[in-house]
Amino acid sequence: MIETFLAVVNPAAGGGRCRKLVGPALERLRAGGVSVEVAETSGPGHATQIARDAYAQGRSRFIAVGGDGTSYEIVNGLFPQAAAASALRPTLAFLPLGTGNSFLRDFTDRGVEHAIEALLAGRSQPCDVLRMQHANGVIHYINLLSVGFAADVATLRARRFSAWGELGYQASIFISLSRLRRRPFPLRIDQQRELDRRPCLFLTFNNSKFTGGTMMIAPKAEVNDGLIEYVRWGPIGRIELVRKLPTLYDGTHINHPLAERYAAKRIDFELDSPVDVMVDGEVMSIQCQILDVLPSALNVVV
Numbered sequence: 001m002i003e004t005f006l007a008v009v010n011p012a013a014g015g016g017r018c019r020k021l022v023g024p025a026l027e028r029l030r031a032g033g034v035s036v037e038v039a040e041t042s043g044p045g046h047a048t049q050i051a052r053d054a055y056a057q058g059r060s061r062f063i064a065v066g067g068d069g070t071s072y073e074i075v076n077g078l079f080p081q082a083a084a085a086s087a088l089r090p091t092l093a094f095l096p097l098g099t100g101n102s103f104l105r106d107f108t109d110r111g112v113e114h115a116i117e118a119l120l121a122g123r124s125q126p127c128d129v130l131r132m133q134h135a136n137g138v139i140h141y142i143n144l145l146s147v148g149f150a151a152d153v154a155t156l157r158a159r160r161f162s163a164w165g166e167l168g169y170q171a172s173i174f175i176s177l178s179r180l181r182r183r184p185f186p187l188r189i190d191q192q193r194e195l196d197r198r199p200c201l202f203l204t205f206n207n208s209k210f211t212g213g214t215m216m217i218a219p220k221a222e223v224n225d226g227l228i229e230y231v232r233w234g235p236i237g238r239i240e241l242v243r244k245l246p247t248l249y250d251g252t253h254i255n256h257p258l259a260e261r262y263a264a265k266r267i268d269f270e271l272d273s274p275v276d277v278m279v280d281g282e283v284m285s286i287q288c289q290i291l292d293v294l295p296s297a298l299n300v301v302v
Contacts, residue, residue, distance in 0.1 A: 007062075007063040145279040
């Protein structure tokens with residue numbers, strides 16, 4: 001018996017585009033022999049609850065229908081329950097009908113077509129899940145978490161310009177450039193003795209290569225190597241940042257004299273208070289404590 005996928009659909013994704021496109025996409029899957037049931041979300045956090053309840057009832061195969069935020073919510077519905085030693089490893093597929101689909105970009109630039117082909121072919125591979133313990137709980141993710149400039153831009157866009165589309169994103173970049181903050185985020189890599197308190201422009205903690213759809217922020221990242229790809233850009237100046245922005249899209253920014261990267265198993269933070277973070281397209285304020293890896297804890301259909 002072929003196990004049915006539960007398609008968790010965010011109809012508001014992509015400015016409502018998902019609502020219009022999901023029907024034909026699901027029909028193509030069913031016509032190709034993929035068994036699919038649908039659960040539609042009604043607001044933020046609902047995908048997490050749907051996935052948590054379904055997994056507790058024995059379901060293990062899910063399709064994130066929307067953007068990065070939809071898959072992020074599903075992952076946080078599956079974990080930490082799915083991290084137990086005896087737990088069934090869940091499978092997550094994608095129908096990228098939202099605005100941001102950065103995780104899938106590691107595998108293709110063909111979006112929905114590639115995602116449907118992968119589902120029809122039954123093609124999957126193991127994927128690590130990164131776990132961030134913070135002062136008020138724990139979150140899990142499969143793409144990236146960032147602090148500093150990138151998180152400043154995303155937070156400003158979410159809080160002030162969410163209805164502006166691409167113009168809101170550009171406005172957020174411009175305002176963040178004008179305010180440019182270079183500050184420390186004290187941390188320790190792999191339990192090293194020395195605490196890194198150096199000011200920086202941004203830090204990212206990556207499982208996959210891309211963010212923002214096309215920005216290759218972590219060109220060395222691999223989704224199933226059991227490691228956190230940590231990218232740091234030091235206190236670069238405003239003019240130099242503007243000049244070097246294009247390098248963030250082809251990954252060559254890691255060659256800059258102020259850039260560093262590490263492949264780590266664990267990051268310990270010593271923050272005095274919460275900071276704004278961007279995680280898999282979502283923004284929040286948390287006091288980060290410990291970041292580690294759940295190796296190959298998830299199957300992804302790619």
